[in-house]
Amino acid sequence: MMSMLTIAMPKGRIFSEAVELLRKSGYKLPDEFDESRKLILTVPEENIRFILAKPMDVGTYVEHGVADVGIAGKDVMMEEERDVFEVLDLKISKCHLAVAGLPDTKMNDIAPKVATKYPNVASKYFREQGEQVEIIHLNGSIELAPLIGLADRIVDIVSTGRTLKENGLVEFEHIADITSRLIVNPVSYRMKDKPIDMLVERLAKTVEEGKEDSD
Numbered sequence: 001m002m003s004m005l006t007i008a009m010p011k012g013r014i015f016s017e018a019v020e021l022l023r024k025s026g027y028k029l030p031d032e033f034d035e036s037r038k039l040i041l042t043v044p045e046e047n048i049r050f051i052l053a054k055p056m057d058v059g060t061y062v063e064h065g066v067a068d069v070g071i072a073g074k075d076v077m078m079e080e081e082r083d084v085f086e087v088l089d090l091k092i093s094k095c096h097l098a099v100a101g102l103p104d105t106k107m108n109d110i111a112p113k114v115a116t117k118y119p120n121v122a123s124k125y126f127r128e129q130g131e132q133v134e135i136i137h138l139n140g141s142i143e144l145a146p147l148i149g150l151a152d153r154i155v156d157i158v159s160t161g162r163t164l165k166e167n168g169l170v171e172f173e174h175i176a177d178i179t180s181r182l183i184v185n186p187v188s189y190r191m192k193d194k195p196i197d198m199l200v201e202r203l204a205k206t207v208e209e210g211k212e213d214s215d
């Protein structure tokens with residue numbers, strides 16, 4: 001009998017797309033997945049246990065080995081460099097990271113301020129551009145910062161662009177395209193190589209088929 005796999009799933013907007021991808025890949029996940037408030041969901045028929053974490057925390061569970069694999073946004077992986085393998089681009093929850101602000105505004109020359117939920121990504125980006133900025137770490141509603149005079153620029157996720165538009169903000173620079181990734185704990189990959197390889201193969205096939213559909 002193969003050992004049970006623990007998969008860390010991100011709660012929130014990625015969750016339903018990730019569940020759909022797993023179902024399309026042949027995993028029979030009970031209806032309970034769509035409405036439960038439980039944080040651990042075991043599917044004995046598939047020999048898999050799912051833990052439901054905050055998206056920013058998935059890498060923590062996988063790095064510590066309490067989850068063998070996990071699903072995390074590339075943005076999260078960029079922000080918190082973790083000792084995990086990124087094995088597959090799941091091509092779900094597409095969006096991008098961008099620099100935005102009020103139109104026709106220049107960055108303040110002396111200590112321009114950048115508000116973001118991604119302090120590491122933002123400071124690395126501006127360092128590479130040779131610009132010295134002050135990073136202001138916020139936890140959400142990032143678009144508020146330039147409107148209220150807290151920051152000259154924001155670094156945030158843009159998906160439809162609706163939040164920027166409705167707040168009168170514009171995108172200045174594109175930092176990186178973002179999709180969700182399958183990540184694996186290095187020790188688990190050695191100890192549970194068979195079930196993990198099977199999971200990766202099945203998901204990769206579905207991702208590939210999805211690509212053909214959208215071509």
Ligand SMILES: Nc1ncnc2c1ncn2[C@@H]1O[C@H](COP(=O)(O)OP(=O)(O)OP(=O)(O)O)[C@@H](O)[C@H]1O
Binds near residue numbers: 011075076159
């Ligand atoms: N429009 C979007 N806004 C934010 N994240 C998005 C968007 N589209 C896709 N994503 C992906 O979803 C992840 C965030 O999911 P979600 O918004 O549920 O979490 P969160 O922002 O951490 O949650 P919370 O708002 O509860 O703090 C990101 O890491 C990113 O990879």
Ligand SMILES: O=P(O)(O)OC[C@H]1O[C@H](OP(=O)(O)OP(=O)(O)O)[C@H](O)[C@@H]1O
Binds near residue numbers: 139140156
């Ligand atoms: O381009 P759009 O489709 O409008 O999506 C982008 C917005 O969605 C996210 O915020 P979220 O809804 O997660 O709220 P938050 O500000 O509390 O993080 C993100 O931080 C942007 O604000």
